[in-house]
Amino acid sequence: MIDPLDAYPPRWSLDENDCDARITEQGHANDAGAEGGRCETVTMLMSHGTKAVLVYPIEPVRPIDALTATISVKGLSRGIRIGFRVRFPYLIDPQTKRPAALLVYGSSYDHIGEFQRLGVSDIDRDLKLKRVALRNQFGARADVSSPYVDAVVMNAYGGPGNHTLRLDLLKIEAMVPLIDDLAAAHASGKNADALAGTTMRDPNSYDSRRQTFESLPELAKPIGTAFPVGRVTRILQHNGEPLAWVRSLGFDSVWMSQPPNASILSEAIAARMKIYAPAPSSPDESLAPLLEPVAGWIVGVNRPMDSTNVADHEDDARRLRNLPVRWRRPLVGCPVESFREYASMLDAVVLDAPPRVRNLSSAAIKAIRGGQSVRMSGKPMAVGISGMANHIASLQTDAIAARIGTPPREGFLWHGMWRQVADALGDAPDAILIRSTTPLSGGTPLQQNRAMSLSFVNRFSAALEQWVSGATVQPEGELIRDSESGLPIYFAHRVSSGPTTLLIMTTAMGRGDAAIAGDGKSISIRLPPADEGKLIWRLTHFSAERVTPQTDLNGTTVSIVSPDVVEVIAISDAISEAGKIATAAQRFARQAAMDRWQLASEAINRSELSWNQAVAARVVTRSAPLDLIQVARSSLENAEQLVRSGQAESSLRMSRRADAWCAKSDWMLQDALLEGVHTSAQSAMSSTESNTGRFVSSPPVIVGDFETQVAWSPLLKTPVNQLSTYAPSVVNQLGLRSRWGANRIAGGDFERGQSLTGGDALEREGWTLGRRHSKWAEANASLIHRGAFSGHGALRLRVTPRGSDPLPGGYEGTCLMVRSPAVRLQEEGVVRIDAVVRTLGFANPHQGLLIYDSVGTQEMGVLVSDQPQWTPVTLFRQLGPDTTLHVMMEVIGGGEAIVDDIQVRTWETTANPAAMLRPLDPTLP
DSSP states (O other), rough: OOOOOOOOOOOOEEESSSSSEEEEEEEEEEEEEEEEGEEEEEEEEEOOOEEEEEEEEEEEOOOOTTTTTEEEOOOOOOEEEEEEEEEEEEEEOTTTTEEEEEEEEEEOOOOOOOOOEEEEOHHHHHHHHHHHHHHHHOTTTTTOOSSSEEEEEEEEEOSEEEEEEEEHHHHHHOOBBBHHHHHHHHHSOOOOOOOOSSSOTTSSSSGGGGGOTTOOOOGGGSSSOOOOOOOEEEEEEEEEHHHHHHTTTTTOOEOOOOOOHHHHHHHHHHHOEEHHHOOOOOOOOOGGGTTTEEEEESSSSSBBBGGEEEHHHHHHHHHHSSSSGOOOOOEEESSSHHHHHHHOOOEEEEEOOOOOGGGOOHHHHHHHHHHHHHHHTTEEEEEEOOOSOOOHHHHHHHHHHHHTTOOOOOOOOHHHHHHHHHHHHTTTOSSSEEESSSSSTOOOHHHHHHHHHHHHHHHHHHHHHHTTOEEEEEESHHHEEETTOOOEEEEEEEEEEEEEEEEEESSSEEEEEEEGGGGGGGGGOOOGGTTTEEEEEEOSSOOOOOEEEEEEHHHHHHHSSOOOOOOEEEEEEEHHHHHHHHHHHHHHHHHHHHHHHHHHHHHHEEEEEEHHHHHTTOOOOSOOHHHHHHHHHHHHHHHHHHHTTOOOOHHHHHHHHHHHHHHHHHHHHHHHHHHHHOOOOHHOOOHHHHTTTTTEEHHHHHOOHHHHHHOOOOOSSSTTGGGGGGGGHHHHHTTOOOOOOOOOTTTTTOOOBSSSSSSSHHHTTTTTEOOOOTEEEEEEEEEEEESSSSSSOOEEEEEEESSSSSOOOOOGGGGEEEEOOEESSSEEEOOOOOOOOEEOOOOSTTTTEEEEETTTTTTOOEESSSSOOOEEEEEEEEESSSSOOOOEEEEEEEEEEEEEEEEEEEEESSSSSSOOOSSSTTTTT
8 A cells, every 4th residue: 555645634643642642733745855745744732751643544454574564754853653553353441442452663763854764564573472461461361363453653752842743655565454364264164363374362262152241351341332422423324435535524433224344344444433334133253353343233224213113123122232242332223203112222312303394493403302312311312414405305306307408406505404413512412423315425516515515514513522522401492583573583502511601503594405694684692690701702713703792781792793504602711711612623624614615616606507597587586686696706705815825714704704695695596486386376375484485395496406496497387277267379478388287186175075084075086094193192184164275175184182291293293194096197297286274283393284295205295384374385296107196194293284275287298288179060160
């Protein structure tokens, strides 16, 4: 292996030390003495001691004499040494909770101020001597079999003070992968050590096939938790991405859908990544030495953790508890209900945030997660957040783009994801799991954009984890309202750790993946009496900016001018906290500034292009906000100069402003594209929220593909049945060449039958009813003959709790489901689903009537709650050939919903079809 060490990211990291060492600066520099003119630089601040070990992880290789590593080193101190780190996978160090390791060194540095080539080889003799020391330390029966080299190391200690080291051209030769020997041994049925003949096995050590949990020494028992203490572990759902590249994005771990094999385990060791994965059905002995990266086994990969699968998951958990000792790990699962039952069988849980398309507020999400965590009995908690646009909407949008010929989308509306991550940090989680079903390393502009956004969000989380991990959380947050309108504009979480309190504030101006920074308004935060007189810093720009509060007769307030989508305020009475905060943020400021600038630059280009296309196509009635785009470009130009000059804090400030103007422009474009979607009768009774698109489900808008939405808009905005009222000359003049067809759903006007529960006309037409949680609640669906939107009848769906406790929200609170008759389509095309809805009595978060279809599924469902007036709901879907469609409705929580005038219409591509009438008299022309 050859690494020139001349390009981002830096490869070396600080491992163990006894001199309070810390890296103050790391990057790459030009040097005439380096190969190719560039090398990696590491600057460390050290006090008195003997070691400051830098490590370069590699894949696990056998510790043979031929293994050689060489590197060019330049510094100002003698004694720098290169070596290998050798791990013993079956011997757990009680202090680090990891497999025991020892260091074998080679040559040392003595040419001060010049590049000198250092090397290490012939390690077998030293390794044998150090094994004796390990047995003296851990006992004569310590299992020191199957050692492997997992890193090149360098003791860079040079005395107290600042020391800069330049490293260039690392070469490693004779790397014999451990997995090769393991695979050969497994195929031949022999022991891997005997086959290789290069390691010694202690005759007194335990054979893993005969070990039991009771007979193991205390040191060999599985120790640790699923998520490391003192950190907010950042996990990515793995889709084949290189683990070293995933780590460069700021992730610590990956979440896998298949049991790990030797290849991924070796890669994880080299990349210093942890793995969460399903356990194999039968453990493979040859993989046992490589299991160190596995932090937990996932329970319930193929079946949801709901009330119907509790017994099956109990059996799986029992099987995993009985694995051989070397395979035992904490059990992690993702329950969606029956939280107390699953808490008893799991060691840690993942609580997934609701889909962003449902537009739940930060306060609602906090209330939901708080209730769930209470029932989990204090288990370590990770929060699952989607790291991509709505998956089903993405598939729909890609199908639409392919159908009409628009280019693939290139951007991701990442602000909604960032807002959810910040809301999760406000609940002090142990980990954040980024959900993803498509690889980040695909190389497309979209995946690159997603990777940059995740990189920025991970840097944000890492800068705060020291104060978030293990912190005390205020159960209820605080709504910050606009002083003029009284409307909520931000939601504040209060997190306390030691002398410091963090206010993590997220904008209330969000819908789906989109969010704007308080709509340009300044925010004023009123401090409680306990915080008056303390020091206050703003952490928005990855720095600690001192903020001066204002005190009057009404109390003390802090004003934030031009707030970001997420704002963080630190309050403390300890002066030293400013230095700690600044140091923690400075480590990530440079990369965060580069990511934010690039994201804003690409977003501005997309926004300007989309507006130009929308105006040119005349699908919007307003002109483009050129002033917003121009101000955004001007701010971005200033940010670019600051990025190039290395002024991360100032660059972030300007990039944030440009990003805010661009987000406002996109928000206005979304409103303009969805204007006039409802039918004329529905629009007369629609609410303001429905006019802004809250109850219009259009896949390109959901994923932020405005270019495809612009091309699709003329079709969407043609009102139902409108063309038939026009003369052909008017149709041609207006340019209306197509129309929506007849309603294809039977009984959608609810004018026949009595109820859905007893052999009525609706049931005969194919409407079906389903119930859940009959012990908790009484659920019924019936036809009413007053209060209908049109005609005489409407469908009433009602769920009433049987006890005094309120029903939960989300999937756990779904009690009543209704499915329409099937609509079968032989040819691919566009379908429009319309309905009008009223809801009453849904008082708790994530409750209401969820309307969706069998193609879009619940993932694209529209949640209607707190709408006592008739509210139109419109869904647009792209269907493939030979598709069967059902309209679906679910009542979540306790309340009542009245539904009427359900229509399913297909877009007929024949322009102005003429009626084919047969003459009554054959003799007539």
